[in-house]
Amino acid sequence: MSLAVxxxxxxxxxxxxxxxxxxxxxxxxxxxxxxERWYWPHALxxxxxxxxxxxxxxxxADAWGSLGLSLLxxxxxxxxxxxxxxxxxxxxxxxxxxxxxxxxxxxxxxQAFPSLPIYMNIARxxxxxxxxxxxxxxxxxxxxxxxxxxxxISAAAFAAVDGAQEEAARNLGAGxxxxxxxxxxxxALPGLMASAIFLFLDSLDEFTGTYFVGVPEIVTMPLLxxxxxxxxxxxxxxxxxxxxxxxxxVFMLVIERFLKADVLAKIGG
Amino acid sequence: xxxxxxxAIEAAQIRCDPVRRxxxxxxxxxxxxxxxxxxxxxxxxxxxxxxxxxKAGGPSLEHFRTAIGxxxxxxxxxxxxxxxxxxxxxxxxxxxAGYLTLGANRLAVRALAxxxxxxxxxxxxxxxxxxxxxxxxxxxxxxxxxxxxxLSPTTTTSLLDWRGILITFVWKQFPFVTxxxxxxxxxxxxxxxxxxxxLGAGRLRxxxxxxxxxxxxxxxxxxxxxxxxxMSVLSVPVMLTADSPTMITVDMAYRINTFGDYGTANALxxxxxxxxxxxxxxxxxxxxxxxx
Numbered sequence: 001m002s003l004a005v006x007x008x009x010x011x012x013x014x015x016x017x018x019x020x021x022x023x024x025x026x027x028x029x030x031x032x033x034x035x036e037r038w039y040w041p042h043a044l045x046x047x048x049x050x051x052x053x054x055x056x057x058x059x060x061a062d063a064w065g066s067l068g069l070s071l072l073x074x075x076x077x078x079x080x081x082x083x084x085x086x087x088x089x090x091x092x093x094x095x096x097x098x099x100x101x102x103x104x105x106x107x108x109x110x111q112a113f114p115s116l117p118i119y120m121n122i123a124r125x126x127x128x129x130x131x132x133x134x135x136x137x138x139x140x141x142x143x144x145x146x147x148x149x150x151x152x153i154s155a156a157a158f159a160a161v162d163g164a165q166e167e168a169a170r171n172l173g174a175g176x177x178x179x180x181x182x183x184x185x186x187x188a189l190p191g192l193m194a195s196a197i198f199l200f201l202d203s204l205d206e207f208t209g210t211y212f213v214g215v216p217e218i219v220t221m222p223l224l225x226x227x228x229x230x231x232x233x234x235x236x237x238x239x240x241x242x243x244x245x246x247x248x249x250v251f252m253l254v255i256e257r258f259l260k261a262d263v264l265a266k267i268g269g
Numbered sequence: 270x271x272x273x274x275x276x277a278i279e280a281a282q283i284r285c286d287p288v289r290r291x292x293x294x295x296x297x298x299x300x301x302x303x304x305x306x307x308x309x310x311x312x313x314x315x316x317x318x319x320x321x322x323x324k325a326g327g328p329s330l331e332h333f334r335t336a337i338g339x340x341x342x343x344x345x346x347x348x349x350x351x352x353x354x355x356x357x358x359x360x361x362x363x364x365x366a367g368y369l370t371l372g373a374n375r376l377a378v379r380a381l382a383x384x385x386x387x388x389x390x391x392x393x394x395x396x397x398x399x400x401x402x403x404x405x406x407x408x409x410x411x412x413x414x415x416x417x418x419x420l421s422p423t424t425t426t427s428l429l430d431w432r433g434i435l436i437t438f439v440w441k442q443f444p445f446v447t448x449x450x451x452x453x454x455x456x457x458x459x460x461x462x463x464x465x466x467x468l469g470a471g472r473l474r475x476x477x478x479x480x481x482x483x484x485x486x487x488x489x490x491x492x493x494x495x496x497x498x499x500m501s502v503l504s505v506p507v508m509l510t511a512d513s514p515t516m517i518t519v520d521m522a523y524r525i526n527t528f529g530d531y532g533t534a535n536a537l538x539x540x541x542x543x544x545x546x547x548x549x550x551x552x553x554x555x556x557x558x559x560x561x
Contacts, residue, residue: 011377015384018365020413022387025399025440028409032402043412084304087297095294103298110309111494114501114545116518117538120525121312121319144308151301205392208503211522222394222504229398229508241398248390 026245032238052235063240066224070204073135073220077142077203078196081150084143086192089154090184094161107151110144116208123212133217141209146199153198157191158184194255201251205244317542319535332536339520340537346514348544350431351499354438355492361443362491366450367476371462382451389444394504396441401508404428404436433509434516438499446491453487454480489552496548500541517541 032038035045036052056063091097092104110118122141123132131137161184169179207222214223221244229237323329337344365385372378388396403409404427411425428436457480465475481488506516517537524534 007374008377011374015377015380018381018384021440022384024409024413025396025403026387028402029395029399031409038407043407043415084301088301091294091297095297096291097294097298098291103302106305107301110305112497112545112549113309113313114497114538114541116501116503116521117316117535117541118309118312120521120531120534120538121315122308124531125312125315140304140308143304147301147304201390205390205394207392207394208501211503212525222392225394225398226504226508229401234402237398238402241395244392244395248392248395249387252386252390 029238029241029245032234033242035235053239056236056239062219062224063243066219066221066240067243069135069218070220070222073138073142073218074200074203076135076139077146078199080139081143081146081199082154082192082196085147085150085154085195088151089156090158090180092151092155093158094184104152104155107148111148115145116212119209119212122209123215126213132213133215135218138210138214138218138220141213142203142206145206145209146202149202150195150199153191153195154188157188157195160191161187197251197255201247204247316535316538319531320539322532324532332532333540335533336536336540339533340517342514343517343520344537344540346431347500347516347518347541350434350516351438351496351544354435354442354499355496357435357439358443358446358495359488359492361439362446362450363476363481363488365443365447366454367472367480369451370454370457370480371472371476385447386444388441389448391441393441393502394508396437397505397508400433400437400440400505401429404433404509430510430512434506437505437509438502442495442498446488446495449487449491450484453484457483486556489555493548493552497545500545 031045033052034048034050036047036049038045088107092100097103119141122144126132126137131140165187166179166183169183170176174182204220205222206220207226210218210220210223211226214220219227221240225237225240225244228240320332321328321330323331365381369378369382372381405411406425406427408427410428411420414420415422415425462475462479465479466472470478501518502516503518503522506519507522517540521534521537524530524537
């Protein structure tokens with residue numbers, strides 16, 4: 001055996017172990033999602049099937065309501081966050097703003113603080129104004145969670161826009177709003193798209209804030225998963241987890257196409 | 270943007286009235302800042318005030334006494350577990366990012382790059398549910414160990430205790446730190462690495478002696494962000510184990526949901542802020558030491 005082949009022994013072992021560590025938990029989840037019967041000490045389920053899937057996705061089951069609610073909240077959170085973050089990102093990147101560095105850091109603060117104590121106090125404040133257990137309340141909390149990245153990515157996307165094109169548009173007689181709508185915004189769009197996808201996923205997956213603010217009316221998919229898991233129903237919890245897993249994996253596989261290197265290089269700049 | 274363009278824009282900006290310029294910039298920022306103040310600054314101040322206001326209404330440390338008396342071990346356990354998780358994540362990230370940078374075999378490097386990213390965007394709560402199956406007495410990990418002969422079916426144990434929380438945290442967070450670190454290592458000057466290799470330095474030596482000191486800043490940023498993230502995870506300790514001691518996030522939720530006791534919960538919250546500040550201080554000290 002040549003040395004080159006022998007070298008694949010440690011490599012293969014390391015990669016194999018890592019593959020088991022990464023995919024093992026996902027595989028175990030898949031087994032649970034399709035297991036009809038699984039008793040100790042059997043290593044594998046004794047019967048596979050889809051009966052739990054039909055229970056989860058029965059026409060009147062909770063899952064459809066939760067899925068719909070999760071999607072509604074995620075779409076609203078994306079819209080509200082972008083409405084806040086796009087002007088803010090544009091101002092930070094293209095306008096002179098006093099104390100710009102301090103402001104950029106200010107948006108980072110929620111990320112540098114443990115969020116759970118913040119959420120429980122938001123819940124207390126929301127309770128007094130009637131926002132607890134409502135869709136707008138949960139949307140606002142999700143916006144706070146995603147705001148940092150939305151603002152930073154927007155700022156980076158606008159910073160990467162070529163100023164010469166804007167100048168050309170202005171020289172040809174376009175007004176500032178026309179220039180923004182026809183030149184600046186389209187050029188920044190890939191970065192803003194990445195930010196929107198990120199916000200959508202972030203909202204879809206958010207658990208802790210919804211747990212405190214949405215309770216008890218707002219049962220999003222993560223809350224449904226949590227309730228099923230705490231109720232001891234492995235199959236239903238696993239199926240819900242699997243449904244949540246799909247967008248995350250897809251996002252992981254496509255993110256590089258949306259986040260261009262020139263935008264990435266400007267993040268935080 | 271070319272230099273002349275920048276100069277032209279700057280000249281145009283100087284021609285505008287500076288007060289008016291600032292006004293428009295701040296107006297565009299105002300809605301985002303309002304959300305930041307209403308949903309972050311005010312609740313943060315509330316939590317600190319709530320922790321420091323006694324039952325009689327005056328300033329008092331009684332909530333901290335209750336919190337430390339009831340959950341003292343949980344506070345220590347949380348700090349220890351989160352620090353241990355961050356240390357394991359950092360080590361794993363260094364080794365993987367190091368191989369991605371210094372690995373000789375292109376096929377193995379590409380396989381590793383493809384492999385490590387999968388948990389990157391997996392929600393924490395999904396990771397918790399996966400691990401509940403994977404680490405259980407009858408889970409895939411134990412079955413694999415039995416099949417490999419390392420364990421017999423009678424000696425398998427459930428890993429759903431602090432080890433389960435540690436494994437879940439590491440599984441979920443190591444790709445993020447690895448991604449940061451691999452990105453930083455990829456932008457290093459290859460010539461220096463090649464030179465060290467040519468002089469006969471082993472790959473581990475190059476990694477820890479040359480590459481790692483140059484990427485300390487992104488590594489520290491990744492570690493601090495991971496520390497903060499893990500400090501506020503509720504789902505994993507709740508779903509994985511009912512053991513005591515547990516993480517203080519669980520205690521906070523319990524104080525509120527069971528007793529409506531915001532005082533003790535906020536005291537625990539402030540303790541978690543202090544732990545995070547300590548981590549941030551360590552980061553800042555290291556970051557400035559590097560500059561000197």
